[in-house]
Amino acid sequence: DxxxxxxxxxxxxRTGEKVFLECVQDMDHENMFWYRQDPGLGLRLIYFSYDVKMKEKGDIPEGYSVSREKKERFSLILESASTNQTSMYLCASSGTGIYQPQHFGDGTRLSIL
Amino acid sequence: AQTVTQSQPEMSVQEAETVTLSCTYDTSESNYYLFWYKQPPSRQMILVIRQEAYKQQNATENRFSVNFQKAAKSFSLKISDSQLGDTAMYFCAFMKDFGNEKLTFGTGTRLTIIP
Known part of the structure; x- marks a missing residue:
């Protein structure tokens, strides 16, 4: 699995801190994704990466950056955390091809005080 | 840009009943993929069922089936013989095409199965 x-x-x-959220997948997937989940808004894509060192902005990239130095690891960085970034953050990965579903992590509930 | 709309924020049904969750979407693409994901209270999102737009036959997975109406841009999920373990948030999602594996999600429907 x-x-x-x-x-x-x-x-x-705390507000103003630099925050790192880490995600690791064990299936050699090319694609990795960071989502933010808020009540009434569903999941919104922050960034995704389709290869090592490659990244693409999603729908809500402002205030975030990402890093993918190794294929299995995708980090989300809040450069200067703000209270409106309090949320649930979900990481996902998928392979490429005819059909490859996204597989999700358990999520990180982040509170910025 | 694609949009996905789930108009039922919450639903509840008795155990063993059948329930249908609604999803509509808007796109100008002719080929695309649609998904239903389930997020139980433990929070890990899992894929329930998928549908390719070029297939006219509705997808089924055991107790889960979809009613895909391409012209109406509708993609509803039917859960038959509902079980307590079906209690979860359900998200409808759209993927434009492969080579662009980004998903656009709806806002979700919280389904509660009542014993």
């Missing part, structure tokens, strides 16, 4: 592991289940940080 595909395993997507997010480093923290719950995280509390």
């Amino acid at each position: 595909v395993k997507v592991t997010q480093s923290s289940r719950y995280l509390v940080k």
Whole structure:
């Protein structure tokens, strides 16, 4: 089974801090994704990566950056955390081809105080 | 840009009943893919069922089936013989085409199965 592991289940940080959310997948997937999940808004794509060192902006990239130095790891960075970034963050990965579903991690509930 | 609309924020049904979750979408693409994902209270999202737009036959996976109406841009999920384990958030999602594996999600429907 595909395993997507997010480093923290719950995280509390302060306004202005630099925050790192880590995601690791064990299936040699090319594609990795970071979503933000908010009540009433569903999941919104922040960034995705289709290869090592490659990234593409999603629908809501402002205030975030990403890093993918190794194929299995995709990091989401909040450069200067703000209270409106309090949310649930979901990481996903998928292969490429005719059909490859996205596999999700358990999520990180991030609170910015 | 594609949009996905789920008009039922919450639903509840008795165990063993059948329930239908609605999803509509808007796109100018002719070929695309549609998905239903389930997020149980433990939070890990899992794929329930998928449909290719070029296939007229509705997809089925055990107790889960879809009613895909391409002209109406509608993609509803039917759960038959509902079970307590079906309690979850359900998200409808759209993918434009392969080579661009980004998903656009709806806002979700919280389904509660009542014992």
